[in-house]
Amino acid sequence: MAIKGPKGTHDIIFNDINKWHTIESKLTDLMEVYDYQEIRTPIFESTELFLRGVGDTTDIVDKEMYTFQDKGDRSITLRPEGTASVARAFIEHSGFNEVLPSKFYYIGPMFRYSRPQTGRFRQFHQFGVEVIGSINPYLDGEVLEMMMKIFTSLGIKNLNLEINSVGCPKCRPLHKEILKDYLKLYFNELCPTCQGRYEKNPLRIFDCKNTKCQEIINNGPYITDNLCNECNEHFEEVKKYLAMSKVEYVLNKKMVRGLDYYTKTAFEITAGREGAQSSIGGGGRYDGLIEELGGPSLPGIGFAIGLERVVLTMEEQSLFDNLIRIRKKVYVANVSEDNIDAAVKLVQNLRNLGIVAIYDIMTRKLKGQFKYANKINADYVITIGDDEVKNNVYQLKNMNTGEQIVCSYDELIKNLGGE
RNA sequence: GUGGGUGUAGUUCAGUGGUAGAGCGCUAGUUUGUGGUACUAGUUGUCGUGGGUUCGAGUCCCAUCAUCCACCCCA
Numbered sequence: 226m227a228i229k230g231p232k233g234t235h236d237i238i239f240n241d242i243n244k245w246h247t248i249e250s251k252l253t254d255l256m257e258v259y260d261y262q263e264i265r266t267p268i269f270e271s272t273e274l275f276l277r278g279v280g281d282t283t284d285i286v287d288k289e290m291y292t293f294q295d296k297g298d299r300s301i302t303l304r305p306e307g308t309a310s311v312a313r314a315f316i317e318h319s320g321f322n323e324v325l326p327s328k329f330y331y332i333g334p335m336f337r338y339s340r341p342q343t344g345r346f347r348q349f350h351q352f353g354v355e356v357i358g359s360i361n362p363y364l365d366g367e368v369l370e371m372m373m374k375i376f377t378s379l380g381i382k383n384l385n386l387e388i389n390s391v392g393c394p395k396c397r398p399l400h401k402e403i404l405k406d407y408l409k410l411y412f413n414e415l416c417p418t419c420q421g422r423y424e425k426n427p428l429r430i431f432d433c434k435n436t437k438c439q440e441i442i443n444n445g446p447y448i449t450d451n452l453c454n455e456c457n458e459h460f461e462e463v464k465k466y467l468a469m470s471k472v473e474y475v476l477n478k479k480m481v482r483g484l485d486y487y488t489k490t491a492f493e494i495t496a497g498r499e500g501a502q503s504s505i506g507g508g509g510r511y512d513g514l515i516e517e518l519g520g521p522s523l524p525g526i527g528f529a530i531g532l533e534r535v536v537l538t539m540e541e542q543s544l545f546d547n548l549i550r551i552r553k554k555v556y557v558a559n560v561s562e563d564n565i566d567a568a569v570k571l572v573q574n575l576r577n578l579g580i581v582a583i584y585d586i587m588t589r590k591l592k593g594q595f596k597y598a599n600k601i602n603a604d605y606v607i608t609i610g611d612d613e614v615k616n617n618v619y620q621l622k623n624m625n626t627g628e629q630i631v632c633s634y635d636e637l638i639k640n641l642g643g644e
Numbered sequence: 645g646u647g648g649g650u651g652u653a654g655u656u657c658a659g660u661g662g663u664a665g666a667g668c669g670c671u672a673g674u675u676u677g678u679g680g681u682a683c684u685a686g687u688u689g690u691c692g693u694g695g696g697u698u699c700g701a702g703u704c705c706c707a708u709c710a711u712c713c714a715c716c717c718c719a
Contacts, residue, residue, distance in 0.1 A: 229710075284717050288645075306719085335719080340645080342713060351719060418716085434715085483718060493719095504719060531719025560677050591677055599679040610677060624679070 233339075233347025235533075244536055244545050249332065251379055252352055256330045259371055261354060264329040266310040268336075272300040278309030278518055280485025282425050289337040291347075303336035307353045308486070308511065308527055309518070315357055316520035325358030325523075332532075344502035344534045353508075355527035357515060362459045365490045365510060365526055366466025372494065372506060372528050373472055379535070380544045381505075383497025387477035388467075389449065390460040391428070393488045394513060396453035400446070401427055407445045414441060431479040447478040459489055486511040490526070496538045505538060506530040553605065555641060556598035557584045560591055560610030568609045571619075580641050598624065605641065 230236060237245055256263070272292050279286050291303035304310055311329055314320075320327045332352045341347060354371070356364060369386070376384055392400060404427050408415070412423065416435040423430070430442050452460065467474055474492075482491045491509035508528025516522045539545055555575060559568040568584045575582035583601075585594050591608070598606045608620040619637045622629040632640065 232710080289717080337718075339717070340715095341711090342715095345718075349719065353719095432717085501714070502719080506719070529719065534719060558678080589672095592679080593672080595679040597679085603679090606678075608678070612677090620678085622678070627679090629678080 231347070233341040235346060235348075241536075244539070245532070247545070248379060248532065248535060248539075252330075252332065252375060255371070255375060255378065256354075259328075259367075261328040261330045264311055264314060264331050264355075265333070266304075266307075266314050266331070268334060269301050269303050270310055270313065272302040274309050274313055274518070275302055275305060278312060278486065278514060279306065283484055285337060285483070289339050291336045291338055305337045306335055306484070307331050307333075307351055307529060308355060308484075308514070308525075311353075311355045311527075312357070312511075312514050312518050312520070312525065316515065316518055320357065321521050321523060326364070327355075327357045329355045329357075331355075342501070344531070344537050346533060350532040351529045352532055353527060353529035355525060357525040358523050360459075360512065360524040362462035362490075363466050365459075365463045366470060366472075368508070368526055368528060369463075369467060369474075369492060370470045370472050372508070372530070375530065376494070376496065376505070376535075379539060380542070381496055381535070381538055382542055385495045385497070386472070386474040386492060387480055387494070388463070388474050388490065388492040389477050389480040390452055390456055390489050391481060391487050391491045391509070392448050392452055393456050396451060396456055397428075397448070397488075400448050400451040403446050403451060404428070408441070411441045428481040429483075431481050432483075442479070448481075449478050456489055463490055482507065482509055486514045486517070488512045492528070496534075502534060504531070505534040552581050553642065554601065554603045555580055555582045555605045555607060556594070556601070556603040557582060557607045557609060558591060558594040558598065559585060560608065562588070564609045564611065564614060567614050571607065571609065575641070578638065607637070 253263075272290070275286055275290065281287070285305045290305055293301055295301050311331065315327055315329075330353065333350065334348050335351050336348055338347060339345065352375075354368065356368065369388070373384065373386060391397065405423065408423060408427060408430070412420065414437055415423070415430070416433065416438050419430045419433050419435070419438050422433075428448065430438060433439065433442070449460075464476075477493075480491060480493060482493070487509040489510040489512065491507075493504055493507040495503040496505050497503070506528055508526070510524065510526040512524040514525055557568045557572050557575075559565050565585070572582045572584045583603075585597070587593075587597070589597060595606060603624055606622045606624060608622070610620075613619060618631050618633060620629060621632055621637055621640055630640075
């Protein structure tokens with residue numbers, strides 16, 4: 226039995242890789258425009274980083290981490306998300322002594338041990354952005370606007386941005402008490418999961434799908450009603466920026482995100498997929514994280530986009546159909562084996578001019594070579610035979626129009642767009 | 645972690661307990677130096693794996709593994 230890839234992993238192979246390249250190049254282009262720098266951190270870290278950074282009441286840490294002991298008996302974890310690593314690297318390299326804010330983006334694999342299903346893998350890929358060092362609410366707005374621009378520039382439709390404010394260490398504890406006082410009255414009616422959440426993280430009850438729990442929580446106090454002045458003003462400014470930038474959003478007072486480090490602005494974005502795994506990105510502000518991880522008290526904000534879900538959404542919306550290949554492909558065919566060396570030489574010359582060129586390495590007959598050229602979507606086929614070699618001319622066929630001309634080397638290069 | 649579906653060719657899938665199949669793809673051919681269409685031929689199978697029932701199992705039963713879908717959670 227042949228060995229298969231581990232559960233929850235997938236290969237990006239054959240034509241699929243073009244989809245990823247398309248997305249990645251769009252992303253890196255945009256990041257340049259916004260003047261963000263790429264950061265590459267290791268894909269494994271000390272387990273402790275995630276325990277402290279992501280939070281040990283989260284499901285991610287609780288049950289989804291790939292953790293193991295290495296040969297030096299260190300506890301290692303494959304990163305389940307990117308923010309903690311970026312924060313760690315920022316602190317470790319004293320980013321706070323450099324010009325602020327630090328603006329990073331990253332792209333790479335993440336690992337979570339969960340049951341795979343549509344749009345969910347154990348090794349999956351995220352693109353993410355982190356900005357450290359500014360508390361300005363306009364930054365929240367800019368980051369949101371940028372995230373939306375990523376999706377719209379890829380052509381993705383039916384986007385739905387939801388935002389909320391989850392408060393800060395000043396107002397959230399107070400709100401939690403108010404919420405708990407309210408929930409106490411209905412405690413016995415909550416589902417078992419939510420009864421457990423009551424002590425550990427009552428805000429998460431908002432996420433419950435149970436209709437009874439929803440009924441109870443819908444009539445309860447919302448965090449946005451109990452924000453401190455600072456958080457409230459901040460949130461108002463964020464919304465002002467979004468209105469100014471014509472970024473459409475829905476205020477979702479019930480949204481509470483699954484990671485402990487979020488403060489103030491939190492957001493999530495979906496793209497019209499029905500039900501399961503419709504979320505293609507999310508993020509928020511994390512003003513306490515840098516300090517929590519041993520750095521100075523600096524605010525931060527970021528988001529992550531699930532690339533598998535972007536690919537899935539783009540496939541569903543048929544957005545890969547009209548990908549335009551900018552570089553033309555030239556196939557150099559030989560009439561017989563005697564002409565192969567001439568074909569090779571031509572291919573080498575074309576390549577030196579930056580023209581994409583290939584020739585037959587399967588010793589196919591001429592007809593077979595044309596079939597092959599057609600299959601690989603060659604734009605041109607140049608045929609080399611004894612006549613052409615003798616007369617120093619080239620048969621150039623445009624595979625899209627079917628037109629074929631005889632030309633000199635200079636004309637050939639000119640036709641192929643070379644210098 | 646919970647629940648459901650499916651495992652047969654590269655792929656998508658037929659296959660009533662009795663000789664292993666089709667479409668697509670791929671490879672080659674259809675006499676002369678030219679693709680897409682058409683036609684012809686070929687295409688590698690421990691029918692996921694291990695047990696059981698049976699004269700006989702791709703088919704029925706059990707187990708196991710894999711995979712897909714949904715829940716949970718998230719991207």
